[in-house]
Amino acid sequence: MHEKSITIALAGNPNSGKTTIFNNITGTRQKVGNWPGVTVEKKEGLISKYGYDLKIVDLPGTYSLTPFSIEEIIARDFVLEESPDVVIDIIDASNLERSLYLATQLREIDCRVIFALNMADVARTKGTKIDAEKLSELLDLPVVFTVGNKNEGIDTLLTKAIELAGSTAEIQQKRKVKYSKDIENAIIKLQDFIENKVKAKLAYNLRWTAIKLLENDKIVTERILLKAGDKRNDLLQEVQALRAHLMDRFNDDPEIVMTDERYGFIAGIIKKTLTSSSQNRVDISRNIDFFLTHRYLGFPVFILFIWAMFQLTFSVGAYPMEWIDRVVTLFAIGMNNLLPDSVLKELIVNGIIPGVGSVIIFLPNILILFFCIAIFEDTGYMARAAFLMDRIMHVIGLHGKSFIPMLMGFGCNVPAVVAARTLESEKDRILTILITPFMSCSAKLPIYIVLAGAFFSAKAGTVIFAVYLVGIIISVVSGRLFRTTLLKGADAPFVMELPPYRAPMISSLLIHMWDRGKIFLKKIGGVILVGSIVIWVLSAFPANIRYSLDYASEIVRVEALYEAEITAAGKSERDVIEKKKDMAIAKLIMARRAEKTEKSFMGKIGKSIAPLFAPLGIDWRGSVALLTGVVAKEIVVSSMGILYAVEKEPDALQSALVKSNMTPLSAFSMMLFVLLYLPCIATMGTIWRETGAFKWMLFSILYSTSLAWIVCFCVYQGGKIIGIN
Amino acid sequence: MLLSEMKAGQSGIISAMGGTGVLQRRIREMGFLKGTRVYVEKYAPLKDPLELIVKGYHISLRVEEAAQITVDDVKQDFL
Numbered sequence: 001m002h003e004k005s006i007t008i009a010l011a012g013n014p015n016s017g018k019t020t021i022f023n024n025i026t027g028t029r030q031k032v033g034n035w036p037g038v039t040v041e042k043k044e045g046l047i048s049k050y051g052y053d054l055k056i057v058d059l060p061g062t063y064s065l066t067p068f069s070i071e072e073i074i075a076r077d078f079v080l081e082e083s084p085d086v087v088i089d090i091i092d093a094s095n096l097e098r099s100l101y102l103a104t105q106l107r108e109i110d111c112r113v114i115f116a117l118n119m120a121d122v123a124r125t126k127g128t129k130i131d132a133e134k135l136s137e138l139l140d141l142p143v144v145f146t147v148g149n150k151n152e153g154i155d156t157l158l159t160k161a162i163e164l165a166g167s168t169a170e171i172q173q174k175r176k177v178k179y180s181k182d183i184e185n186a187i188i189k190l191q192d193f194i195e196n197k198v199k200a201k202l203a204y205n206l207r208w209t210a211i212k213l214l215e216n217d218k219i220v221t222e223r224i225l226l227k228a229g230d231k232r233n234d235l236l237q238e239v240q241a242l243r244a245h246l247m248d249r250f251n252d253d254p255e256i257v258m259t260d261e262r263y264g265f266i267a268g269i270i271k272k273t274l275t276s277s278s279q280n281r282v283d284i285s286r287n288i289d290f291f292l293t294h295r296y297l298g299f300p301v302f303i304l305f306i307w308a309m310f311q312l313t314f315s316v317g318a319y320p321m322e323w324i325d326r327v328v329t330l331f332a333i334g335m336n337n338l339l340p341d342s343v344l345k346e347l348i349v350n351g352i353i354p355g356v357g358s359v360i361i362f363l364p365n366i367l368i369l370f371f372c373i374a375i376f377e378d379t380g381y382m383a384r385a386a387f388l389m390d391r392i393m394h395v396i397g398l399h400g401k402s403f404i405p406m407l408m409g410f411g412c413n414v415p416a417v418v419a420a421r422t423l424e425s426e427k428d429r430i431l432t433i434l435i436t437p438f439m440s441c442s443a444k445l446p447i448y449i450v451l452a453g454a455f456f457s458a459k460a461g462t463v464i465f466a467v468y469l470v471g472i473i474i475s476v477v478s479g480r481l482f483r484t485t486l487l488k489g490a491d492a493p494f495v496m497e498l499p500p501y502r503a504p505m506i507s508s509l510l511i512h513m514w515d516r517g518k519i520f521l522k523k524i525g526g527v528i529l530v531g532s533i534v535i536w537v538l539s540a541f542p543a544n545i546r547y548s549l550d551y552a553s554e555i556v557r558v559e560a561l562y563e564a565e566i567t568a569a570g571k572s573e574r575d576v577i578e579k580k581k582d583m584a585i586a587k588l589i590m591a592r593r594a595e596k597t598e599k600s601f602m603g604k605i606g607k608s609i610a611p612l613f614a615p616l617g618i619d620w621r622g623s624v625a626l627l628t629g630v631v632a633k634e635i636v637v638s639s640m641g642i643l644y645a646v647e648k649e650p651d652a653l654q655s656a657l658v659k660s661n662m663t664p665l666s667a668f669s670m671m672l673f674v675l676l677y678l679p680c681i682a683t684m685g686t687i688w689r690e691t692g693a694f695k696w697m698l699f700s701i702l703y704s705t706s707l708a709w710i711v712c713f714c715v716y717q718g719g720k721i722i723g724i725n
Numbered sequence: 726m727l728l729s730e731m732k733a734g735q736s737g738i739i740s741a742m743g744g745t746g747v748l749q750r751r752i753r754e755m756g757f758l759k760g761t762r763v764y765v766e767k768y769a770p771l772k773d774p775l776e777l778i779v780k781g782y783h784i785s786l787r788v789e790e791a792a793q794i795t796v797d798d799v800k801q802d803f804l
């Protein structure tokens with residue numbers, strides 16, 4: 001039995017190391033990254049320690065308790081509504097002054113706060129020294145130094161937090177910000193009014209409520225007014241009168257004056273606790289930025305990085321891919337020889353192995369791609385990418401910060417859509433969510449590699465690059481279009497902190513990569529396995545179909561014909577004729593198999609939707625494969641593996657595709673269709689959840705699919721007219 | 726002088742913050758106050774946005790937003 005359960009919330013400015021510390025305490029692996037706004041959802045972790053059940057809550061970062069975007073609202077609401085026993089304010093010690101702004105506000109809501117002066121290492125190298133004892137005394141709260149990524153000071157922090165949860169001491173009034181006389185008078189007047197006239201039971205600390213009302217905080221005001229009942233209008237009038245009075249007195253909005261005064265209070269604390277040796281040190285981060293955001297070098301380097309990312313994914317990934325391919329082939333041959341003939345064997349050899357095998361070989365590519373994206377995220381380059389791109393994004397009516405979800409979209413669209421939460425304006429956010437799926441995700445990569453590899457051999461890389469480029473162009477053009485029609489208005493201002501570069505920890509990069517790899521493998525063991533079985537069953541049944549030709553007797557006939565020829569021919573020619581015979585028979589067997597799939601359930605489904613895809617140069621098998629891709633894009637390759645009746649040899653799918661009646665032009669058209677058509681189920685669900693509206697999901701599906709059709713129609717028909725094939 | 730008119734490598738002291746609304750509040754909360762020294766680190770390659778150093782950290786704003794901020798005592802600075 002545990003004594004007691006304690007809820008501890010981790011709050012603080014964005015990018016101060018909250019999630020790093022959360023992971024240290026709970027032993028989990030929530031995502032960490034070096035840019036503001038990595039965490040956009042609150043995450044809970046339960047542990048038992050020192051005889052307590054601890055509930056640790058990691059919150060998104062906020063600069064103040066006046067939220068501007070969804071993830072900031074989440075953070076504030078947790079602190080306000082759930083009243084955690086202790087709030088650990090994770091402070092970036094190298095950035096003390098600004099961090100104290102949030103701290104002073106936390107102090108005002110009367111919750112128990114403890115400071116973690118994180119990034120103590122960075123502060124040290126920067127030459128700043130913080131007098132923790134003095135700080136603790138001035139604000140009347142415990143202060144602990146920590147280094148999150150080295151797990152230093154975390155135990156002390158936790159014991160102090162537990163200690164604090166048990167204390168009953170009141171927070172002394174003098175430790176809070178004291179405003180100038182006029183404002184203090186207004187606060188007291190309003191407190192009186194609420195206490196004596198409204199008499200409502202308020203959820204929050206009285207003084208804080210009064211402050212927020214004077215600051216005209218929309219959300220809090222709304223909540224208070226709800227509680228005020230019939231006194232609603234009186235309260236509103238009182239607040240307005242007081243605000244008008246202050247406005248008159250200061251010639252500025254009360255909230256602005258109060259912000260100034262809080263910083264005044266902070267300046268006093270800084271003076272007493274912070275000493276910085278102002279010798280000029282080499283700031284590595286600024287030196288790196290000299291190149292990476294340089295006037296002339298910035299963009300070329302940026303393009304080089306993106307190019308290198310894809311180059312690594314394809315060229316380095318090709319080697320392990322070949323090894324896995326060999327293993328899969330050997331396995332297929334082994335199974336073919338070992339298993340006795342049965343339906344089960346058919347299922348395994350013609351269904352599961354080609355279905356799963358054709359996808360699993362792409363594991364290396366996907367791992368490398370995620371590794372590269374993790375490097376962007378962990379070093380701090382993500383924020384620079386947003387900085388560089390803002391001007392271009394602005395032209396199309398978007399925001400530099402929108403570029404972060406878009407870049408993440410190359411990996412997986414699901415977290416990318418969620419990452420759009422950091423955008424302050426609702427319209428910006430929806431716009432970003434709508435165009436993110438056009439950034440081609442890693443699950444589509446296998447399809448491109450198979451198709452481009454089969455039809456463009458040497459130029460495959462260029463063709464795939466072109467497909468990605470089309471995706472980016474389409475997302476930009478769509479963004480512009482939505483901005484001028486559905487989501488009119490200007491984009492929100494661009495305010496973004498640029499954190500210092502940090503050396504990524506190899507272990508954290510590998511863990512990040514492995515976590516994504518696990519998701520991929522789980523998909524293979526789940527939806528792709530099941531999908532392969534379903535597709536095979538649908539393409540193998542009904543079992544007794546009427547063939548257009550009696551293949552069995554035809555084979556016997558052909559065999560006899562060649563046998564006769566062989567006996568008649570001279571010795572030297574026998575081998576040649578023997579080969580001809582084998583080829584003729586193999587052709588018949590292929591034809592039988594093709595007819596069998598064509599007349600199967602799958603064939604019927606395919607044939608019924610084929611007219612829709614015919615103008616795009618996609619045959620019925622391609623159409624079915626695309627249809628199955630709605631579940632998860634990887635399945636497209638599985639379906640093709642099964643439907644194009646793959647031989648048991650390496651690169652089998654590619655050679656089968658070449659033998660089918662597909663042309664380079666139709667392959668390109670199919671790649672474009674894959675790029676543009678509706679996102680996978682998981683992404684659709686996320687779009688629905690994040691936009692909070694079914695209609696946006698529906699819109700996204702309809703828009704992308706019809707766009708895919710139109711683009712492919714133009715490309716295929718246009719290509720045919722000018723004679724490319 | 727407006728903040729947006731400053732050159733890279735110059736610093737100035739904020740003397741007035743114009744404009745209203747969300748942005749003005751947010752950047753005030755991040756430490757853009759009257760009397761605070763801001764240093765212009767650089768302009769992005771396409772001349773917008775710009776990177777500033779305020780209270781020891783780096784922040785990026787658009788030129789049109791920087792145009793709301795008036796600065797005094799502009800001088801060449803080494804930071």
Ligand SMILES: Nc1nc2c(ncn2[C@@H]2O[C@H](COP(=O)(O)OP(=O)(O)OP(=O)(O)O)[C@@H](O)[C@H]2O)c(=O)[nH]1
Nearest residue numbers: 015016017018019020033037038039061119147148
């Ligand atoms: N040098 C140093 N780096 C740290 C320390 N703590 C965390 N970091 C790094 O700082 C960056 C931000 O860490 P996160 O834990 O993602 O920060 P967060 O506060 O959760 O950020 P948001 O979720 O965006 O609000 C990462 O690159 C960490 O590796 C520390 O004590 N010293």
Ligand SMILES: [Mg+2]
Nearest residue numbers: 018019038039
């Ligand atoms: Mg976080």
